[in-house]
Amino acid sequence: MEEVPFQSILHPTDYSESSKPAFAHALRLAIAARSALHVLHVDDAGNETDWARFPDALALLKQWKMLEAAAAPEDVRRQLGVDVTREALGSADVAGTISAFAEERLCDLMVLMTHGSSWMGRLLKDSVAEASARLTHAPALFLHEGQHGFVDHASGRIRLHRILMPVAADVPPMHAWGLASKFVRALDPLAEFHMLHVGDTLPTFGNMLPYVDLKRGPVVETILEVAEHARPDLIIMATAGHHDLFDDLRGSTTERVMRKAPCPVLAIPEHARRNRA
Template identity: 30%
Template sequence: MYESILVPTDGSDTAELAADHALALADAFDATVHVLGVVDVEGEAGPFDVGGVDDEFVGRLEADAEAAVDSVVDAVGDRPVETAVVDGDPADAIVDYAAEEGVDLVAMGTHGRTGLDRVVTGSTSAQVVRESPVPVVTVRDVDGSLSTEYDDVLIPTDGSPAAEVAVDHGIAVADAFDATVHAVYVIDTMALAGGADTTMAGGGGGVATGDLLEPLVSSGEDATEGIAERAHDAGLDATTQVVEGSPGSALVEYVDTESIDFVTMGTHGRTGLDRVLLGSTTERMMRHASAPVLSVRHENPE
């Protein structure tokens, strides 16, 4: 599935944590590791100060980027590794490198340095997910540690083509780590609340019954069972669940309550009353889920 994995780094704690997960995935898939440092002169100095930047300042940024790259290389061990330090906007540089070098996966932190010496930021990771030609694993710092032993892998689905593109990736990761697959379908109760023939339980505690709910429960069961069958075909254990709620919040809660170690999801899903996975849901997972999130971007043919 993954023959080469790109690890952008700025030397921050979150970037180092993402590198740990990238190396775990590289070991599991026997992949070559690419380590990238980006010298963002304009971002560091500010757009109005670039003209006054001297060689010493640029040299300091380059030295910091090289040191960040070297720190990851030291952790790679005997695995094949390629390195690069480039100039430019971090998100653009990461996306361009992924395309030009033909890597199969990007793994990066969701937040990097702050203040004048920042390189990789939350907005950078979101932009990379939106524009990357390959799937992106984002890792946020959760009390300084996240297990790189993936025992439980979550694959959210709404049955749409956008969700389907992530299923193969989720099963591949689960297979590499011999993990249990969790297939989850979220019925968006906020979208259903204004629909006809819908009864809210407890005066708004969730959709209880109605013409709109029943077919979605059936669709959810079909979608999750389909993933479970594919997991079983790969020799993996699998569990399915159809839940109600706001998709982003429900999935974040599921990650916590079920001690999920890794999430694989599409970046876009259905729209309208039966939507589940949207770009906003993916970004919420990136910001709040206590597990790495592998986002697979779906190209809308429209």
């Protein structure tokens, strides 16, 4: 079986009830990879840290029956090989602080909960999750509010059967495909990939990938239309970030897909930090 290609996972938390699915994904992926998991809260108001509000990894692992009811915190590392740390930092620059923390700890995956907002809301106050991911050279798994994702919060079971991976001519996909295929096969060897290109002709790299479905139409809308029909468990996209002011206002293609996607989105930067692959 493939090895999950991550060694250090970062999950920023705002303590909210809606962020619980994202924490469950971060913890379950850390278990699968036997990696470090850093749970981080950044407070921009300088409030005293309420450690009791941090998500409880030990309780969730007991609920998933991965640890016995009498297990102690040290059993998470001893029995499951996962080192869970909790950190609280104060800063007015929340996204910048999250990014700096990720770089310092060499995090090679971020798991983020994002909240839907209008384009005007993003213009006035950028999404912390999206801004953090843009500043950090690591893949980012986005769940948005109301999504349960591919990890069952009650049992810890992973459902990752169908993957939609759009590819674009202007963002070389080979690094993303190498990482994505290893990641998915490690979690579900029978998962099926649906490769998609929106345009008039297939890019030259088409013969280096599995069969690529060609569709014509507006890029974001077509990807979302295919996703609504195919009902994937995960969308994976290679991304090059923002190119101009228009991207800054409305978001990159990946961000625009992520905001309306019916499932989590794994964004893999074109020049992501190399990991154990």
